[in-house]
Amino acid sequence: MSDLCKVLIVDDEYIMRQGIKHLVNWDKEGFLIVGEATNGKEALIMVEELKPHIVVMDVVMPVMDGVELTKEVHEKYPDIKIIVLSGFDDFCYVKETLKNGAMDYILKPTLTGEVFLEALKRAADSIPGFSLSGNSNLNLNHALEWYIAGYSDSMNIQDFPEFAKLNTYRMFAVDINYAFENDNDYVAKIRKEIRKTLNEAGIIFGRTVIDNRNLIYVFNYDIVYEIGVLEKLSRIAERVKNVKPKGFFVLSKRFENIQDVREIYLQVESQINSGxxxxxKSILNMEYSKEIQKEIPKFDYNDFSYDLRNGEYNTAIGKMRGYIEKCAKAHDNCEKIKNKAKNFIYNIIIMLEEYDIDVEPMRRKYFKEIEETIYVTDFLKKLDEILDEIKKAFAENMTGTDRVMNKITKHILEHYMEPLDLDSLAKEFNYNYNYLSSYFNSKNKEGFSGYLNKIRIEKSCEILKKEDIPISDVSTMVGYSDHSYFCRVFKKTTGYTPSVYRRRFR
Known part of the structure; x- marks a missing residue:
């Protein structure tokens, strides 16, 4: 029998799997990658579904390692050939895999295309009644992945005449990492359902996973049968959502030229987490949906930081909350908007350390609560609850002294460009000079002068990045009457002279 030799790749490292995929010209040499798994347990499911001739596996993996996987595969599928990949320090494991039925091993540091191809051919030659086809045609799944990922410049449709019979294409996609949360058994089940639906309709399709997360199907069909097929796919999506609330599929608009599939994928990817x-909804049909995502607004982090340094916590929280709501209205990516919220929250609660509060338990709790929200309405509601808790924590811990000190630091931030000294501040705010000095020493090891210099240098950095003002004028603008002193403080604080800083960071 002459056919393509089916290979399953099993390695928990994404970069390693990608490297293996690009080591040899698989199709030309008569091999076909039928799937990828990240651990032994996932691989066993895929072995049963895909029936590979060869399994290429790492020996050290989570959940189920290569030793146990080799034993399981050899006992259940003795005809499958196993090639083990290992590091120099893993040879004790390698010996166990060879005892359990592996036929060959390759040290990862010595892995080259030539070495790997030789091992694959030895394994293929040892399969009873099997001979490599040496088919030079590209496999459709592999060709789709390479073209969409940018590894090839075009789809040679003449290699897939069956896939070009009809002039209507669609893409059906889901983010399996987000939707199924590493439930590999369920992913395999859904893949099987989709494949069965398309096969029963007589539809030619290609399937691949892009960036190790987005499962996509590209199918070529007669538009006469569109309603029936799309209804079946919609029912699959609905069943998924009932089991996995994050489950959300995107159906692309129709397209007539397979060369457009890369552009179509970019459109689909922009909406893949919009559930x-x-x-x-369990499915978004882009044929009928308008472009929803708007331009994400910019946020003034300098203004936000100013409020935090000044102790205007409620003001900073209000600005942060307003920005997050604008991002939600613009349909910002789900992961991005959550990460923005977590970053803001951390920057706010870190200020509570001034009151000897351990903020790490708060961080873990708040981040977990945000991550667990499924829909934007839940997310915004939970965010409000968290922000109310943070406001309460500040209110409970801030004393009258804190509020006066906040007024002093605000005064410095507003008048840093003027002559300032600790004595005049103490008199203006009716504070004891020694107490005020002690306060600044607790905030900055260089005391009041160090704090003032820090503010002035921060402001000078902002000016140097944006303006073409002479450096001598910059020093005056931020409150230094002595230009040479300004340059010394700037170099000590930033590690650069003002002129070098301007050239480097503009």
Whole structure:
């Protein structure tokens, strides 16, 4: 029998799997990658589904390692050939895999295309009644992945005449990492359902996973049968959502030229996590949906930081909350908007350390609560609850002294460009000079002068990045009457002279 030899790759490192995939010209040499798994347990499921001739596996993996996987595969599928990949320090494991039925091993540091191809051919030659086809045609799944990922410049449709019979294409996609949360058994089940649906309709399709997360199907069909097929795919999506609330599929608009598939994928990818904004939908049909995502607004982090340094916590929280709501209205990516919220929250609660509060338990709790929200309505509600708790923590811990000190630091931030000294501040705010000096020493090891210099240098950095003002004028603008002193403080604080800083960071 002459055919393509089917290979399953098993390695928990994404970069390693990608490297293996690009080591040899698989199709030309008569091999076909039928799937990838990240651990032994996932691989066993895929072995049963895909029936590979060869399994290439790492020996050290989570959940189920290569030793146990080799034993399981050899006992259940003795005809499958196993090639083990290992590091120099893993040879004790390698010996166990050879005892359990592996036929060959390759040290990862010595892995080259030539060495790997020789091992693959030895394994293929040892399969009873099997001979390599040496088919030079590209496999459709592999060709789709290479073209979409940018590894090839075009789809040679003449290699797939069956896939070009009809002039209507669609893409059906889901983010399996987000939707199924590493439930590999369920992913395999859904893949099987989709494949069965398309096969029963007589539809030619290609399937691949892009960036190790986005499962996509590209199918070529007669538009006469569109309603029936799309209804079946919609029912699959609905069943998924009932089991996995994050489950959300995107169906692309129709396209007629397979060369457009890369552009179509970019459109689909931009919406693949938009289920966050649709608590009543399991599928988004881009044929009928308008472009929803708007330009994400910019946020003034300098203004936000100013409020935090000044102790205006409620003001900073209000600005942060307003920005997050604008991002939600613009349909910002689900992961991005959550990460923005977590970053803001951390920057706010870190200020509570001034009151000897351990903020790490708060961080863990708040981040977990945000990550667990499924829809934007839940996310915004939970965010409000968290921010109310943070406001309460500040209110409970801030004393009258804190509020006066906040007024003093605010005064410095507003008048840093003027002559300032600790004595005049103490008199203006009716504070004891020694107490005020002690306060600044607790905040900055260089005391009041160090704090003032820090503010002035920060402001000078902002000016140097944006303006073409002479450096001598910059020093005056931020409150230094002595230009040479300004340059010394700037170099000590930033590690650069003002002129070098301007050239480096503009």
């Amino acid at each position: 966050f904004y649709y608590d009543n």
